[in-house]
Amino acid sequence: MLKASTTERSPDVRRPMMVSRGWVQAAALVILFGFAVLGFLAFRTYETGPPIADRVVSQDGKALFRGDDVIKGQKLFLKNGLMEYGSVLGHGAYLGPDFTADYLHRAALSVTRQYGGAASSTAQAKVIEDFKTNRYDEATKTLTYTAAQAVAFEELVTYYGNYFGPTSGEKGMRPDAITDPTQIRQLTSFFAWTAWSGSTLRPDKNYSYTNSWPPEPLVDNKPTANVMVWSVLSLIALLAGIGALFAAFGRWGERFGWKGRQADTISFRPPGDVVLTPAQRACAYYFLVVGLLFFIQVMVGAASEHYRADISSFFGFDLASWLPYNLVRTWHVQLSIFWTATSFLAAGIFLAPMITGREPRRQHWLAYILLGALALVVFGSMIGEALDIHGVLPDVLGAFGMQGWEYLDLGRFWQVLLTVGLFIWVIILFRGLRGRLRVESRGNMPWMFFYTALAIPAFYAVGLLTSSDDSFTIADFWRFMVVHLWVEDFLEIFTTVLVAYIFVMLGVVRERVALTVIFLDIILYSAGGVIGTMHHLYFSGSAAETMALGAFFSAMEVIPLTFLTVEAWSFLQLGARQESKSATPFPHRWAVMFLVSVGFWNFLGAGIFGFLVNLPIVSYYEIGTALTANHAHAAMMGVYGMLAMGLALFCLRYLIPTERWSDKLAKISFWSANIGLAWMSFATLLPLGILQLYASVNDGYFAARQLEFITNPTNSVFEWMRLPGDLVFIIGGVLPFLWLCWLGVRYRVGGSRDQLDEILFTEITEREPVEVGDR
Amino acid sequence: MALHPEALIVGGYAVILLVVAAALDWLAQHSQQRSERFRTAGFSYLPQHDAWTCSEDAMLWPMEYDELHHLVRYRAKASVCNSCLVKPSCTSSANGREVTRAVAPWPHSEAGRFHRGISMVLVGCAAVLQLVAAARHLEPSTLVLGLPMLFTIWLGIRYSAHFRAAPANFPEPTPATGLRVTQTSRTRWGSDAWEGK
Ligand code: HEM
Ligand SMILES: [Fe+2]
Numbered sequence: 001m002l003k004a005s006t007t008e009r010s011p012d013v014r015r016p017m018m019v020s021r022g023w024v025q026a027a028a029l030v031i032l033f034g035f036a037v038l039g040f041l042a043f044r045t046y047e048t049g050p051p052i053a054d055r056v057v058s059q060d061g062k063a064l065f066r067g068d069d070v071i072k073g074q075k076l077f078l079k080n081g082l083m084e085y086g087s088v089l090g091h092g093a094y095l096g097p098d099f100t101a102d103y104l105h106r107a108a109l110s111v112t113r114q115y116g117g118a119a120s121s122t123a124q125a126k127v128i129e130d131f132k133t134n135r136y137d138e139a140t141k142t143l144t145y146t147a148a149q150a151v152a153f154e155e156l157v158t159y160y161g162n163y164f165g166p167t168s169g170e171k172g173m174r175p176d177a178i179t180d181p182t183q184i185r186q187l188t189s190f191f192a193w194t195a196w197s198g199s200t201l202r203p204d205k206n207y208s209y210t211n212s213w214p215p216e217p218l219v220d221n222k223p224t225a226n227v228m229v230w231s232v233l234s235l236i237a238l239l240a241g242i243g244a245l246f247a248a249f250g251r252w253g254e255r256f257g258w259k260g261r262q263a264d265t266i267s268f269r270p271p272g273d274v275v276l277t278p279a280q281r282a283c284a285y286y287f288l289v290v291g292l293l294f295f296i297q298v299m300v301g302a303a304s305e306h307y308r309a310d311i312s313s314f315f316g317f318d319l320a321s322w323l324p325y326n327l328v329r330t331w332h333v334q335l336s337i338f339w340t341a342t343s344f345l346a347a348g349i350f351l352a353p354m355i356t357g358r359e360p361r362r363q364h365w366l367a368y369i370l371l372g373a374l375a376l377v378v379f380g381s382m383i384g385e386a387l388d389i390h391g392v393l394p395d396v397l398g399a400f401g402m403q404g405w406e407y408l409d410l411g412r413f414w415q416v417l418l419t420v421g422l423f424i425w426v427i428i429l430f431r432g433l434r435g436r437l438r439v440e441s442r443g444n445m446p447w448m449f450f451y452t453a454l455a456i457p458a459f460y461a462v463g464l465l466t467s468s469d470d471s472f473t474i475a476d477f478w479r480f481m482v483v484h485l486w487v488e489d490f491l492e493i494f495t496t497v498l499v500a501y502i503f504v505m506l507g508v509v510r511e512r513v514a515l516t517v518i519f520l521d522i523i524l525y526s527a528g529g530v531i532g533t534m535h536h537l538y539f540s541g542s543a544a545e546t547m548a549l550g551a552f553f554s555a556m557e558v559i560p561l562t563f564l565t566v567e568a569w570s571f572l573q574l575g576a577r578q579e580s581k582s583a584t585p586f587p588h589r590w591a592v593m594f595l596v597s598v599g600f601w602n603f604l605g606a607g608i609f610g611f612l613v614n615l616p617i618v619s620y621y622e623i624g625t626a627l628t629a630n631h632a633h634a635a636m637m638g639v640y641g642m643l644a645m646g647l648a649l650f651c652l653r654y655l656i657p658t659e660r661w662s663d664k665l666a667k668i669s670f671w672s673a674n675i676g677l678a679w680m681s682f683a684t685l686l687p688l689g690i691l692q693l694y695a696s697v698n699d700g701y702f703a704a705r706q707l708e709f710i711t712n713p714t715n716s717v718f719e720w721m722r723l724p725g726d727l728v729f730i731i732g733g734v735l736p737f738l739w740l741c742w743l744g745v746r747y748r749v750g751g752s753r754d755q756l757d758e759i760l761f762t763e764i765t766e767r768e769p770v771e772v773g774d775r
Numbered sequence: 776m777a778l779h780p781e782a783l784i785v786g787g788y789a790v791i792l793l794v795v796a797a798a799l800d801w802l803a804q805h806s807q808q809r810s811e812r813f814r815t816a817g818f819s820y821l822p823q824h825d826a827w828t829c830s831e832d833a834m835l836w837p838m839e840y841d842e843l844h845h846l847v848r849y850r851a852k853a854s855v856c857n858s859c860l861v862k863p864s865c866t867s868s869a870n871g872r873e874v875t876r877a878v879a880p881w882p883h884s885e886a887g888r889f890h891r892g893i894s895m896v897l898v899g900c901a902a903v904l905q906l907v908a909a910a911r912h913l914e915p916s917t918l919v920l921g922l923p924m925l926f927t928i929w930l931g932i933r934y935s936a937h938f939r940a941a942p943a944n945f946p947e948p949t950p951a952t953g954l955r956v957t958q959t960s961r962t963r964w965g966s967d968a969w970e971g972k
Contacts, residue, residue: 596886678896
């Protein structure tokens with residue numbers, strides 16, 4: 001166990017692995033298989049994505065726009081933060097329309113009118129013919145629009161000129177957001193290209209480049225056979241998988257290591273007795289940053305919510321000219337990643353010396369450098385985003401401004417700096433763990449801690465492949481390598497490792513059980529999670545097999561999330577089961593309760609709400625609606641937010657002197673954050689999502705994404721229903737937490753040294769046996 | 776006098792919420808039981824004897840009622856355990872293996888209270904939604920909301936009654952010293968009310 005390392009070993013003798021090699025082999029196999037398939041799909045995406053024609057001309061030969069314009073339009077779309085206002089191909093924000101569906105619908109209406117209107121007997125067939133026929137000539141890289149489509153294009157240039165110009169302010173964007181006619185034309189070209197990909201049949205196929213998304217009756221876009229078949233198959237796979245897993249566990253579960261061992265009788269070291277290292281003390285500042293960013297995140301979140309409930313006035317104040325919706329939404333989304341990640345980074349730095357038992361010299365210098373870099377990235381990127389969305393950032397400074405891909409909004413410069421920072425963090429961990437890594441088998445917990453930490457920057461770095469010079473289809477593929485693989489695979493695993501380690505340190509479980517749980521998690525999460533990335537790319541222009549494999553494997557993801565989550569859910573409850581007779585009080589009551597809530601939200605937010613939007617047939621109508629927001633909030637805040645809070649409380653318990661610590665504030669924060677989140681989900685996001693899905697199937701996706709629908713009276717009632725929950729969350733959840741973070745800095749425990757007694761408890765041997773008589 | 780669609784939507788959704796609340800509560804209870812498995816896997820409880828048997832067929836008898844945690848502690852004979860081959864994977868205690876069983880009804884623990892609390896939020900949410908809908912459409916037809924409302928109130932009372940009755944089962948902090956385990960959690964070897972039952 002942990003104590004083993006306190007007895008010095010000679011460096012060459014590693015402690016043998018605590019579990020069978022089979023676990024490592026199985027985990028490696030699953031991950032390799034996953035990435036091999038992903039590699040193949042990446043290749044196919046380059047091969048089969050919708051082409052961008054060099055020239056688009058109308059049938060009479062008039063030039064309409066060039067391929068260049070499409071890419072420039074895409075860049076304008078991103079730079080102006082429009083992906084944080086509305087979406088294209090279903091990806092982006094949900095206040096504005098989906099511009100793919102918007103263009104397609106309006107263009108189809110225009111063409112219908114030109115062919116004699118809906119009443120005409122032939123118009124409809126001709127419209128469908130116009131939009132479905134693939135007139136792209138591979139040889140000349142020329143795309144031909146019918147005369148009617150060309151007219152529609154010109155009409156829409158005018159329409160979007162008005163949309164992003166004079167009327168943009170009342171829609172929640174910066175007033176007069178884009179006025180340059182060339183830019184409007186480029187933007188429209190970009191929308192036109194996505195709409196073309198959405199409606200035009202692939203060569204030799206009877207569905208479009210996007211598996212016939214968006215649903216649009218005017219051009220006869222409806223779910224394809226693939227969409228149906230793979231929905232059904234993935235559902236069957238899920239049910240069969242769950243059944244098989246439960247059966248297997250029923251049969252062999254007890255061999256997996258948790259043999260119902262009795263909780264050891266232990267005595268917790270009172271936090272005041274645990275001497276901290278300099279780097280651990282540095283973490284106090286990290287948590288203050290965490291608290292502050294969390295607070296800012298919910299405040300800008302509240303502002304963006306206000307736009308949905310009441311778009312035109314902010315209590316009589318013209319908010320859009322200062323903080324347009326897309327700016328507050330950008331900040332909201334970016335901060336959600338920043339503050340949770342900062343907490344994980346700090347927790348890693350805090351735990352490393354506890355694992356190793358000592359700290360290399362000047363480790364805290366690195367920690368402070370990293371914190372400085374993080375603060376620079378956070379505030380620098382936020383300022384850059386604001387300048388770009390307000391249109392005042394000169395083009396030469398583009399790398400500091402808005403990159404604009406949702407979740408990767410920060411400018412290139414900041415993105416690179418953040419990647420570097422994350423690698424510095426890994427170096428910090430490596431330095432801190434080195435003493436321990438040397439004496440441990442490479443399959444043991446300290447190494448798992450290190451590997452899973454390394455995966456985080458490695459996959460953040462993959463996001464650098466997302467380039468706005470590539471077609472949307474390709475860029476989006478790489479974007480989801482970060483967005484999805486982070487949260488649904490590597491962070492889940494890192495979470496398990498962190499929690500398992502904390503549990504070992506608190507004497508909740510033995511190391512062997514913890515390691516078994518870690519390997520089981522790696523296998524189960526990665527089996528579905530790696531290829532499951534493709535569930536974001538059903539309709540963004542990748543080949544149909546992307547959808548097939550994505551649906552199938554992401555359904556598999558739900559197996560761990562129902563099974564494992566019930567398992568992890570119960571695992572996470574172990575910490576709260578303080579029923580043994582400890583001689584000293586358990587110091588982490590609320591930290592472990594936060595872990596209990598992580599288990600719950602992982603089940604509900606990720607597992608159930610995630611699956612709710614996961615089947616291709618559901619996603620087809622649902623993508624980019626409130627049901628996604630429901631899942632995103634319940635999963636992101638529920639799992640990683642609660643985890644970040646719990647980790648912070650765990651560390652702060654040692655950073656704040658006992659007499660200054662307040663269990664009461666921690667309790668209020670715990671209950672308020674959970675009640676607030678549950679309320680947000682069930683009072684607003686879920687019912688709105690159901691209504692919007694209904695509208696999407698019934699009246700069409702176009703209608704369901706229009707502002708008129710989103711702000712209709714029934715929806716507004718649900719939007720206002722949020723208010724009490726949001727208040728509870730902010731006032732009861734965030735503020736007390738922020739205060740505790742502040743206490744960590746204000747009263748940070750003094751005195752430090754670089755040798756630690758790593759264990760946070762001591763096992764006590766019970767008094768002399770008292771013989772128990774038989775009955 | 777047609778029913779306003781909003782009232783219908785809200786009424787239907789309220790019913791969904793109540794069902795979800797009940798389902799979550801049930802699942803939470805289930806997950807809590809599974810978490811007990813981490814401690815008791817391999818042991819089976821024999822209700823008719825109020826005793827457990829372990830995988831090696833030794834018996835564990837009730838020893839103590841822990842008032843603080845609302846559980847019964849069962850113990851095997853020390854002499855049996857100390858000579859048992861699989862002891863290392865079972866317990867480090869020299870006093871014989873101990874197993875506990877919660878006696879208070881669900882949600883008897885802090886984690887249980889959390890889950891129950893979430894279910895209560897859903898019930899509360901259903902109630903508020905219906906009140907808002909009723910207030911927005913003050914017309915006789917809205918009376919149909921009465922039915923789900925009754926159901927809501929019933930579930931609310933049921934859940935909160937348990938909630939009020941079941942303690943958090945966590946050592947309460949005393950003002951002077953922070954957390955401190957109270958006396959009742961001390962083991963009372965042999966001298967317990969359960970002895971000789
Ligand atoms: C803790 C784990 C998870 C987190 C933090 C998380 C977070 C998110 C977020 C933030 C989005 C929105 C992305 C966007 O707007 O483009 C999203 C979308 C999505 N998630 Fe998850 N998720 C998790 C687990 C899952 C699981 C387990 C599934 C199902 C198997 C799932 C299925 C989906 C799907 C299908 C979408 C796309 C919806 C759309 O684009 O409209 N997620 N998730
Ligand atoms: Fe995903």
